Amino acid sequence: MTAPAAKAAPSLRAALADSDLLFDRATLEGVIADMGRQIDAALDGERAVFLTVMNGALIFAGHLALAIRTDVEFDYVHATRYRGATSGSELTWLREPMVPLEGRTVLLVDDILDEGHTLKAVRDDCLRRGAKKVLIVSLCTKQHDRLVEGIAADFNGVELPDRYVFGFGMDYYEQGRNLPAIYALK
Numbered sequence: 344m345t346a347p348a349a350k351a352a353p354s355l356r357a358a359l360a361d362s363d364l365l366f367d368r369a370t371l372e373g374v375i376a377d378m379g380r381q382i383d384a385a386l387d388g389e390r391a392v393f394l395t396v397m398n399g400a401l402i403f404a405g406h407l408a409l410a411i412r413t414d415v416e417f418d419y420v421h422a423t424r425y426r427g428a429t430s431g432s433e434l435t436w437l438r439e440p441m442v443p444l445e446g447r448t449v450l451l452v453d454d455i456l457d458e459g460h461t462l463k464a465v466r467d468d469c470l471r472r473g474a475k476k477v478l479i480v481s482l483c484t485k486q487h488d489r490l491v492e493g494i495a496a497d498f499n500g501v502e503l504p505d506r507y508v509f510g511f512g513m514d515y516y517e518q519g520r521n522l523p524a525i526y527a528l529k
């Protein structure tokens with residue numbers, strides 16, 4: 344029996360034609376360089392766990408890691424609640440942290456703080472594992488009144504309008520993650 348054909352994703356080209364460029368690569372690289380300096384100052388020499396939330400944070404994490412001078416220990420989690428769609432649902436854990444977090448400072452690195460469910464769940468999980476401090480590092484934060492209570496970025500790069508965004512790690516139906524800029528659908 345042949346498997347049913349996968350549903351075609353909406354066109355990335357059409358989405359780009361119907362989007363605004365919000366932040367280009369040079370701007371984002373400058374913003375991330377500043378974030379690296381602020382994080383170095385906050386760590387004050389302490390070796391933190393650099394915990395990337397896959398997949399969206401992959402590109403930001405690579406740039407940010409090169410902007411931080413303090414040595415860090417890498418690990419990642421994979422938690423998703425959008426699963427290639429443009430609105431979120433239940434959070435699914437695909438990979439938990441492997442590095443012991445007890446007594447450690449964690450830099451929790453993600454691409455976007457939107458409604459905050461993902462970062463809140465991962466932050467709380469790190470604390471349950473005994474992390475002494477979790478610093479939330481997000482490339483961007485969306486401006487709206489749907490943010491869950493009790494979550495905020497300790498380090499944030501740029502602020503976004505309340506529109507669906509993609510590029511620089513963020514996907515449009517699992518496309519466009521490697522666009523070197525952030526776009527917003529009109």
Ligand SMILES: O=P(O)(O)OC[C@H]1O[C@H](OP(=O)(O)OP(=O)(O)O)[C@H](O)[C@@H]1O
Nearest residue numbers: 397398399423424425457458459460461
């Ligand atoms: O603040 P929230 O409303 O929870 O949304 C933010 C989360 O959504 C995206 O992940 P997604 O579930 O799309 O998975 P992905 O990282 O694989 O794209 C993004 O990378 C954040 O982790």
Ligand code: HPA
Nearest residue numbers: 457506507508509513514
């Ligand atoms: O606006 C968004 N774009 C991409 N991924 C996201 N995850 C939460 N919000 C978004």
